[in-house]
Amino acid sequence: MKIESLKIGNLTLGFPVIQAALSGYSDVSMRQIARKHGANFTLCEVMLDQFVLNVGKGKKSRLYLNAQEEEHPVGAQLMGTEPEMFVSAAKKMVETGFDLIDLNFACPVKKVLGRGRGGFFMSKPAEAVEIIDRVRSALPDSVPLTMKLRKGFDDSAESEDAFFEILEKGFRKGIAAVTLHGRTVRQKYLGESDWNFVSRVKKRIGNRILLGSGDLFSAETVRQRMTETGVDGVALARGAIGNPWLFGQIRALLEGKPLPPPPALHEQRETIQLHYDLSEAFYGPVRAAAEMRKFGVYYSRLHPDHELVRADFVASKTRSQWQLVLEKWYHV
Ligand SMILES: Cc1cc2nc3c(=O)[nH]c(=O)nc-3n(C[C@H](O)[C@H](O)[C@H](O)COP(=O)(O)O)c2cc1C
CATH class of the missing domain: 1.10.1200 (Non-ribosomal Peptide Synthetase Peptidyl Carrier Protein; Chain A)
Known part of the structure; x- marks a missing residue:
């Protein structure tokens, strides 16, 4: 399989396997470990708009709202409720030095949904599109805006319509890439991630950029998913925690080389x-x-x-x- 170089907006990332956003894990140390093992792009843990806006210049800001010099390009991920807050927080993230802003419309945590954040937007396409539009207009053209989606809020037909509305309108409003986790919000982490759906979406959106996510624990699985679905890239999540060698193993397989032995x-x-x-x-x-x-x-x-x-x-x-x-x- 020929590896296609991944490009998101004006960011040329090359190797199409990125480090996904992982709350509680994808901190600066995990991101640097992922880079050293071959990831050319990593995402921070999701941040709440109000956290971004209220945090001062002290320790908390240094811990989270912080793109280290040696880790560019690095993306920040934002979650919130109100468009104005999204806009102000996204601008602050860019001022802080992040190279890309990712909108989280996927988080399935009960408290998050209860506050009208994250995966809640999978059932509110008009609101999601408004946020996309407002944030995109407020950011410099040089900073790509991307979004993280699940395949729907639940398995209903309305939910699927809402998904495609967010997807299509999102691209029209200037979304540079979408990462799609093939589970519904209701599903949380139960059952398998639906890669047939990812494949359908890729066919439908043509040359717009789609990254797949879900159950990527081995290099062989990643190679197979990429070949079968035609996605432009994938985001490694749980599979990369404590196993950054996965990046190198995938690179070898995508280059047609044999799978390297497990790390000694x-x-x-x-x-x-x-x-x-x-x-x-x-x-x-x-x-x-x-x-x-x-x-x-x-x-x-x-x-x-x-x-x-x-x-x-x-x-x-x-x-x-x-x-x-x-x-x-x-x-x-
Ligand atoms: C502990 C944990 C934290 C996560 N945090 C985030 C997050 O902050 N932002 C996000 O978009 N997805 C988050 N995810 C979802 C993952 O990025 C990914 O889409 C999901 O785990 C499916 O991929 P996997 O089955 O390969 O782990 C999280 C997942 C886990 C397990």
Whole structure:
């Protein structure tokens, strides 16, 4: 399969496999790890419009509203309710240095829907289109505006109509690319992601840019999904947590090369160590130890003694305890 270079607006990204937005995970350390393993574009965790607008210049702003120099191009993702707030927050994100703004119309979390945010818009096409229009008009032409959609709010025919209304009008208003997760909002994460729907959408939109998302856990699956659906790219989400090697494995398959062997223990150790260092440089020692426990759970899955390794990562409370875990299990 020939790899097509991915272009979103004026951003030429090349390798068409990006790091998806992942709340609680795609922080600066995970994004840099993804880049080092071959992702040319990454998205931050979703941010609320009111957070973006109210945050000062202090620590919280540094932690979230922050595009690091070494990670361009990097996208920010925005979630909110009112068009004016979306506009002001998107402008602030651009001033902060983000290269692309992604609108989240997909989040299925109950509290989010209850507040009229995220996936709520899948059932409110006119409101979604208004937000797209207002934000697009307010941003500099050089900054692409994209959106994240699910296949509908639920499985009804009205829901599908609403999806296509947001999609078609969105492109007409200047959306540069859509990432589509092939589950409904109601479905949350149950059942399988519907790649037949992704395929239908790609056929319908022709040369406009579509990235697929959903259940991408192996390089072979990604290659197959890309070939079968004709999507322009894919966003790796859960599959990349604790497994950034997936980017390189996909690259090899897309270039027609054999699948590289799974990472050896010393490679795993190097990446886990670097991830910890990046996290600590950013959050400081206390928070980094807590953040990294989450990632340790995922990294451990590649280890032959994964249950024991996982338990040790989870029990690790400090940098020195973490080092002992690496020494014990990743010693070569
Ligand atoms: C823990 C978690 C956090 C997520 N956070 C976001 C987010 O902030 N923004 C977003 O658009 N999607 C978010 N997603 C959805 C993913 O980007 C992706 O679309 C979804 O997980 C399907 O892909 P996967 O099955 O390959 O994980 C999140 C998913 C998970 C599991």
